[in-house]
Structure formats: structure tokens, C-alpha cells
Amino acid sequence: MQFDVETAAHSEDPSVLESDSSTRDRVLQLVVAEGPISAAQLGRKLSLTAAAVRRHLDTMTEQGIVEVKNISSRSRGAGRPSRRYVISSAGQQVLGNDYLNLVHTALEVIDSRTAAPSEHPKDMGEDQAAAPERSPAAREVAREYFSQFEERYAAELQATENLDERTEKLAGFFNDHGFAGFTRLVGRDNPLLAMQSTQLCQGHCPIREIAAAHPVFCEEETKMIGRLLDVDVRRLSTQAAGAHVCTTHVPVGREKLAEERRARAEQGDQTSATAAMSGRKRIVISPRQQERLS
Numbered sequence: 664m665q666f667d668v669e670t671a672a673h674s675e676d677p678s679v680l681e682s683d684s685s686t687r688d689r690v691l692q693l694v695v696a697e698g699p700i701s702a703a704q705l706g707r708k709l710s711l712t713a714a715a716v717r718r719h720l721d722t723m724t725e726q727g728i729v730e731v732k733n734i735s736s737r738s739r740g741a742g743r744p745s746r747r748y749v750i751s752s753a754g755q756q757v758l759g760n761d762y763l764n765l766v767h768t769a770l771e772v773i774d775s776r777t778a779a780p781s782e783h784p785k786d787m788g789e790d791q792a793a794a795p796e797r798s799p800a801a802r803e804v805a806r807e808y809f810s811q812f813e814e815r816y817a818a819e820l821q822a823t824e825n826l827d828e829r830t831e832k833l834a835g836f837f838n839d840h841g842f843a844g845f846t847r848l849v850g851r852d853n854p855l856l857a858m859q860s861t862q863l864c865q866g867h868c869p870i871r872e873i874a875a876a877h878p879v880f881c882e883e884e885t886k887m888i889g890r891l892l893d894v895d896v897r898r899l900s901t902q903a904a905g906a907h908v909c910t911t912h913v914p915v916g917r918e919k920l921a922e923e924r925r926a927r928a929e930q931g932d933q934t935s936a937t938a939a940m941s942g943r944k945r946i947v948i949s950p951r952q953q954e955r956l957s
Contacts, residue, residue: 686709686711686715686719687719687722687723689709690705690709690716690719690720690723691723691728691729691750691754692843693705693708693709694720694729694748694749694750695750695754695843695866695867696843696845696866697845697866698729698747698748698749698750698866698907698908699732699734699747699748699749699907700747700748700749701745701746701747701748702716702717702720702746702748705720705748720748723754724748726753727751727753727754728750728751728753728754729748729749729750729751729754730748730749730750730751731746731747731748732746732747732748732749732907733745733746733747734746734747749907749908750866750867750907755867755868755871755902766804766870766873770798770800770801770804770873770876770877773800798877798879801873801877801879801880802879802883805877805879805880805882805883805884806883808870808880808883809883809884809887810887812836812840812887813887813890813891816832816833816836816891817890817891819832820832820833820891820892821893826861826892826894826913826915826918826919827861827915829891829892829893830846830861830863830892830913830915831846833863833888833891833892834846834863834864837863837865840869841867841869842865842866842867842868842869842909843865843866843867844863844864844865844866845864845866846861846862846863846864847861847862847864848861848862849861849862850916853916855916856916856917856919856920856923857916857917857920858916859915859916859919860912860913860914860915860916860917861913861915862899862910862911862912862913863888863896863910863911863913864908864909864910864911865902865908865909866908867902868901868902868903868909871902871903874901874902874903875903875904878903878904880903881898881901881903881904881909885898885911888911892913894913894914894918895914896911896912896913896914897911897912898910898911898912899911899912
């Protein structure tokens with residue numbers, strides 16, 4: 664009984680609780696940034712034992728902050744799937760909601776006051792009349808929201824020529840703004856450049872609930888990413904649609920291939936021009952022809 668009392672007293676030591684809280688925050692941030700991730704991987708990155716990491720993961724799983732994904736791997740054969748941890752919907756809310764309920768309500772009120780009766784279908788094209796904008800107010804808000812981000816970082820990103828470096832910088836900017844940005848390299852061991860790409864990922868979305876109700880936020884963000892990277896990108900997944908991470912496909916290899924083709928074309932044009940100029944200058948006249956001309 665004495666042992667239990669001392670253990671309880673020790674567990675309430677403020678320094679111990681603070682240390683546990685700090686470690687748990689570090690575990691959660693890694694789950695957000697790199698999930699799905701295993702306890703062993705988390706332990707290696709944090710220099711902790713897998714058992715210590717699992718204690719925090721078990722607590723956050725019970726609280727509903729993280730959830731388990733059972734992932735099968737071909738290399739593991741027919742054995743049981745490995746456990747991987749990802750942030751849950753409740754965990755996203757723990758990380759912050761950016762006044763989502765207030766904004767969502769405001770958008771609904773604005774849309775209800777600017778509804779279809781005031782519109783004139785005859786003044787619109789057939790496509791517009793058939794499929795009017797579901798939430799014009801939401802699109803305007805989304806454009807304004809992301810335009811501030813774009814204006815802040817456009818110049819710095821445009822000054823970076825390499826697409827991989829631009830993508831990495833953009834991930835860092837997203838991370839600074841609470842989106843838990845990071846990148847994943849895909850197909851880099853493939854000799855075909857067109858198969859190589861980068862995935863721009865966001866482990867947290869501060870406006871996830873708004874984007875779930877108004878998908879135009881995801882659409883406008885994707886357009887912004889394309890403009891900032893100066894390349895056509897494709898959205899693979901969004902948290903608003905239920906994924907644990909927002910993923911955008913950046914065709915790095917395709918752009919490298921296009922650059923190589925442009926370089927070869929320019930080199931070919933220069934070679935042709937040089938040959939043409941050289942051809943005009945190299946006029947060989949025999950002595951007999953020279954006598955006739957003189």
C-alpha cells in the first residue's frame with residue numbers, strides 16, 4: 664500500500680507531468696507530420712524506446728486524438744499487418760480550429776441573403792445557368808484567404824529556379840502557418856524522369872471543417888499552389904474529404920524532362936545557325952576560277 668501512495672505522489676509531480684506533456688506534444692507533432700508512422704519509427708526519431716512511445720500513443724488513442732491504421736506490406740508476407748498511427752478528426756480540432764464555426768455560420772448567412780432569386784439566368788451562359796456557383800461568398804473568402812499567403816511568399820519562391828527547392832520552401836511556409844507542411848519524394852530511383860515527382864503534404868488543416876462544408880477552399884488552395892510553384896499540380900487527397908493528410912502531386916520529373924528538351928532544342932538551333940553562318944563564309948575558289956574572275 665505504501666508503494667501505491669508513493670507512486671501516486673510521484674505521478675503528480677509537476678515536473679514529471681510537464682515532461683510527459685512535452686514528450687506527448689513531440690510525439691503528436693511527428694504523427695501529424697509523418698503519419699502513418701509506427702511506434703518504432705517514432706522512437707528512433709525521438710531517441711525514445713518503442714515502449715515509452717506506445718505509452719503516449721495509447722493515451723492519445725484513448726482520448727481519440729490519434730487513431731491506428733493497420734497497414735499490410737508485401738515484404739512482411741502473410742503475417743499480421745503493422746500498426747501505424749495518424750492524426751484523427753478530433754486531434755485536428757485539438758490542434759486548432761481557426762474560428763471555424765463562426766466563419767461557417769457567416770458564410771451561410773451571406774449566401775442565404777444573396778440567393779438565386781436576385782439572379783437573371785438570361786444574363787448568364789448556358790453552363791452558368793445550369794450549374795450556378797453553390798457558394799459564391801465562400802469562393803470569394805477562399806480567394807482572399809489564400810491571396811494573403813500568396814502575396815507574402817510569391818517573390819521569394821519565384822526567385823528559386825529549381826522546382827524541388829521551391830516545393831521544399833513552400834512546405835516550410837505551410838508549416839510556419841500551422842499546416843504541418845512536409846514533402847515526400849516519389850519515384851526518384853526510376854530512370855524515367857517523367858515518373859519522378861514530389862508530394863507536397865499538409866498534416867494539419869486549420870480550416871478543415873470549413874473546407875469540408877465548402878470545397879472551394881481546397882480548389883482555391885490548389886490553384887494557389889500551382890501559381891506559386893509555376894507548374895500544373897494535381898490534388899491527390901484532402902483532409903476535408905476524409906484523408907488524414909492533404910497531398911498535392913508536383914510533377915518534378917516531367918518539368919525536368921521538359922527543361923532538357925528545351926535545352927536540346929536551343930542547342931540545336933544554335934548549332935544550325937552556326938553551321939549556316941559558317942556555310943556562307945567558307946567559299947573556296949581554285950586558282951583557275953580566280954583567273955577567270957580577275
